[in-house]
Amino acid sequence: MNTSSKQSPNINPHVSVDCVIFGFDDDKLKVLLIEQAHPNKETHRLALPGDLVFENEGLDEAAARVLNELTRLKGIFLRQFHAFGNPDRVSNDKDKEWLETYRTDPNARVITIAYFSLVKMEEYNPGTGSFAAASNWVDIHDVPELAFDHNQILDKALEALREEINHNRIGLDLLPKKFTLSQLQRLYEVILDRPLDKRNFRKSIKKMHHIKALDERQTGVNHKPAQLYKFVQVKKIALNFSLLHLFQE
């Protein structure tokens, strides 16, 4: 059985990992995409950073390694969210052509385990490596057709991300240590991709245990300085009922 690839003899040709790294930059939600280098083509296809796993590594380990090899990023907490296994997910002509360049077994059915993360964009400057000719943050509204089933993976990752924020599991490090409610609302709006009602939003925030009003206001602004807030550690919540349905459609 031939389990080698053109990249390494140690590779499992049947299972890959893909990483959906979302970046928040105060006003936009972006996703990290690579250009798949192709020796015979001028234009490269865009794709999520992803590659085959090694025979002797776990899936989480593979995701961190692959992300690092393709984009040079490390130290990002990656959360597994879904496995994609349509039998024909890597079998369209453009995908095939690329796979024939890079894989010894381009016809193998590959099942991919997908991971996502949300980071503060300014803290991560992606580089390139392996078959990535470039890596870029792309606004989620401007994502073109991607390689393989990567548009579908991205959509599902967005769902997973929105699920997280709907349950208030937001990255505490996405905002400055002390932030205004406008900044917090903007974070929710950018991730949910729609405007929220200011009054309802503030009403809900007041009831949240992990957001605390400070006895401080903004400085150095031209408008009336807004009150500042901070996140506080709440004790482990054992039973966390979702009660306030702010926006019903």
Next chain:
Amino acid sequence: MNTSSKQSPNINPHVSVDCVIFGFDDDKLKVLLIEQAHPNKETHRLALPGDLVFENEGLDEAAARVLNELTRLKGIFLRQFHAFGNPDRVSNDKDKEWLETYRTDPNARVITIAYFSLVKMEEYNPGTGSFAAASNWVDIHDVPELAFDHNQILDKALEALREEINHNRIGLDLLPKKFTLSQLQRLYEVILDRPLDKRNFRKSIKKMHHIKALDERQTGVNHKPAQLYKFVQVKKIALNFSLLHLFQE
């Protein structure tokens, strides 16, 4: 490349699916386990219903098929929750011995995609098929050492289930159409596996949009008849803040 198994020439030897079917029976949480038939052994190992996927089927499809082949159950909504891919997850001696009986490539690294579901136990009577010598509902407190990494898969499935109920995504069909708050509390307690404070529980329930008090009481009981409640359809919740932290540990 040999992709056949002793069961079918159409099998992908690298990827499997496993199903964690929880059953609720008003007072207990159980899980559906099969006995892995072994031609040369009297005692069979217990395992989750799971098997390799076919080359030409999707993962969801494989999960439904495998569950049906092993336990004869069908029509259960299966939700994918995690992929398990430790390189040595099927390589202990007992696992190997069984795999050598059933698989042509017993040393292949198998990555498994796990699914879970919660059903009303009395509505599902499991049977047997394929390599399952028996199938039984087992109390989650009485689960012995299982084959492969199935104890770990079960633990993770329990986490996923508790996450669901913590966000009030409970199966509306697990209770009678009209139920008492004691019945509802018992459902939460059984799944969370710990007692809840009655007063706090009732306070929270009153604020839940999808649980409605009826102008009716129990009949045919010896004690003071309790008020009845029902689940109501709530509109799609777009932003669902979790506000009340009932129990902090």
